[in-house]
Amino acid sequence: MASEDRSPSAGIMPILYEDNHLLAVVKPPGILSQADDTLEPDMVTLLKQDLKDRYSKPGNVFVGLVHRLDRPVGGAMLFAKTSKAASRLSESVRSRSFDKQYIAVVHHTPGKPQDRLRHYLRKDAARNIVTVHNSPVEGAKEAVLDYVVVAKHQNCTLVAVKLLTGRSHQIRAQMAAIGCPLVHDRKYGAPAVDGELDIALWSASVGVAHPITKEWMTFQSTPPLASPWSRFSGDDYRNALQYWPSRGNS
Template structure:
């Protein structure tokens, strides 16, 4: 499988992750992003032996969109530090059932993940072992049944967008785990990584890599201009 490349130099690799592929090897043994990209780099650059590629951040298996990897150990270390220092920016778009009460806002909750069930519980107040989760959202378009929403993450918790939006009554289309109704033709949850912004590990210049969703439902419910508008709301 060829993964679309957004940018590549000696230090960074930015790609478009297709929905349905795990970020790294898991118990299913299915092809994963790290393995596929290492094989692609080895083939394209004719490299002998093992190819280094560092996983900097993850996207849930059903999620597609912009994703970056480190091509050297030094780049991996510096990008990981950017994640820890919150200088690593991530924006998303999603399609949800219904519409939030406010057309824009900031959500602050506390999330506890059940590792066995791979599911997050949301709390309004701090709880033992629950982690603070913060995101901003803006409604880009809405009809009587669904809304197209842009999201900017302030924290990177597991299932954060899925769980927080479901908690306010707007589960992501296709996300049965968090209460969405079944929709015909929906193979993955309606969540897309629209941009990743990081300080380049060598030049230190801020770089942004962007991606729009693939064709197909539910993205085809919206006009191209609406999708582009949603993708740029937080860039």
């Protein structure tokens, strides 16, 4: 008897915004940002198929990857629908005029209510893990982020994070380096739990100047009401997005 097809479909992804140039969606945790040699489902392929289906497009459909989210991370993610938009948005990422804000639930509470973390991360590709260094070392890249403590619940803390650089596993590794690993992130030191659970990291907001109109646009997403996210309130999540307001047209 054939098993039920439970492969992910782009049709179940909430669309935050769409026009002829941009597509902002909520990425589910567990899906790759783009295809790799595992041939497992990825966002680019799923969105291409969704656009073909929704608009009855023949032939190839263009979906340009603008930024990446680690596979276990969900939340707001932006894609380009034309090559011109992809080029301009990629330049925004390179020039650091692309805002990325995250929320995370971490074990313990950081020593400071807010701080800027600056480390140097070196990736071990064979183990798919990064090591954190306090000073430059060969093969390491500078990693900078700002965090703010938003709320506490027992031994867990909700933090808002603004990335100033975009390194692989950056938030996971840097928060672990200050003694606050993300909940369920066993790779970076979180306590073991039964079952495979998504790490407590969510892309809460992405902001960028529209590639054509130049209007500043911000796309926001809140995490699902499941543990550990359910330990915090809607007000907590709204407050988390107030620390670094959208730059608007300024």
